[in-house]
Amino acid sequence: MNQSTTFWNEKMKHLFNLYDADHDGSITPADFEILADKLSALVGQDDGERREQYANARKTLCQEIMRADANQDGKVTLEEWIDFHQHLAKELQKPDTSPEILEQLSERMNTTFHMLDLNHDGYIAKDEWVKTCQFFGVDQTTAERSFQQLSKDDKLEEDKAKHLFFEYLKSDDPNHISNCCLCFL
Template sequence: MATASSEFWNEKMTRLFHLYDVDKDGSITPVDFEILADKLSVIVGQGDSSKRENYASARKLLCEEIMRADANNDGKVTREEWLDFHRRLATELRNPGSHPELLEQLTRRINTTFSMLDLNRDGNIARDEWVKMCTFFGVDKNEADKSFTSIADGDKLQESKAKTLFYDYIKTDDPNHVSNCCLCFL
């Protein structure tokens, strides 16, 4: 990666880190996932017991997958651990083969993320689902709608396309790549 591109990639991975560091203590811990889950409960329909159970399982799996970046096993992921882990993921995505277990882990994380975004469980991310999640993470509603238009086919983002965008987000250091609109979902 070139220096300018590396700076962009580091910046976007750092922004992603800060989205998960909900309590803003400088590290990601399971507590951050509990806080995030409480805030997200309004969006995902926590009044429905089936949705609540599915979401709780997905949230637990997502927490486990992200906590794999905890290199020293102290129960928290620092920014440096986060960047190192995602650097290895990006390298594996660009040149598969040296760490296939990383791709398996990322695939579980992406599958879980998709299931959490597909609020109505129809196998697609609808425009309203995308906009709800984007605005939850602080993206302007009009920008969220505009980004959805750039990546979706009509009012639906198909599962395969969404997952490809998620993979691309991790590996690309191109500031103009369309996957950069996926910031808040990984």
Template sequence: MAAVSNEFWNDKMKRLFHLYDIDRDGSITPVDFEILADKLSSLVGQDDTKRREDYATARKLLCQEIMRADENQDGKVTLEEWLQFHRRLADELRKPGTHPELLEQLTRRINTTFNMLDLNHDGHIARDEWVKTCQFFGVDKDAADKTFTTVAQGDKLDEKKAKTLFYDYIKLDDPNHISNCCVCFL
């Protein structure tokens, strides 16, 4: 496959950008991650101090990883910076022997994302966790349930498969690939 540049891939990366641009100001900033972490912590209940702390830590890690796309170091990631960063990332992921540091950075991002979706920290994403999180991001409940059925076995999406889907979502531009049937939260 040639370098990532097709319209489908650009569209899905734009959708992902808009998931992170929580305040809808046209850029991703650390403030977006504070808002996101606060909102996500409400999925498991505000009275759960440990989970609020987990989300605060996850927010910081996710923010650090995503802010790597801030090419001009002005404290915000524009859509163009986001697309350029992820285009380079996808191209690198397709090479044999992906640069170890880049792979480690993406792995941290994927691990953090998985842990945020695994609401009860039992090592897999259950159907209700998936649907609840999708609804949080504005996905219709029936559509979320249908995509879960497509990507999971039974009522669980195991960690290894979820992480593989996340990697594939970034690197592949095939609209028929299973990783593209769901909203990814990377």
């Protein structure tokens, strides 16, 4: 295995571990319930509309992530996760990527962006980025540095964020700017 493949596999393992909220070695719908409860506390889900938005986002993200469940047993193992994302990365590198795959990935990116845009203003502000990074165990200094690398302003625009998320999944270049996304997909 070459260095770039090793790097990409490590990235995908890290991403897998972020979604495996109960740390049982697989991703299941129960993991999304755990993450949603924690995220609700992070953004102060006092009002019903926000709770409903996050419930819908959680459901959508869960459906997209569970596509990796190759044997349809209700859980995604690390092996299934890596295989799924290897196929996805190869497909994304083609000039004629399947429209169905692009649609699925677009849904995943939209959901992820809207979960990071805590105040729903169409941007990810530095404080939103830092709060979310800290939620996933990233220290404040690292979160602030990554945000500075991703955005020249105090906010990250939706189109740029989605492009970076897209590149994160397909890039095996350890120096690619998308690696600052810290695995929010």
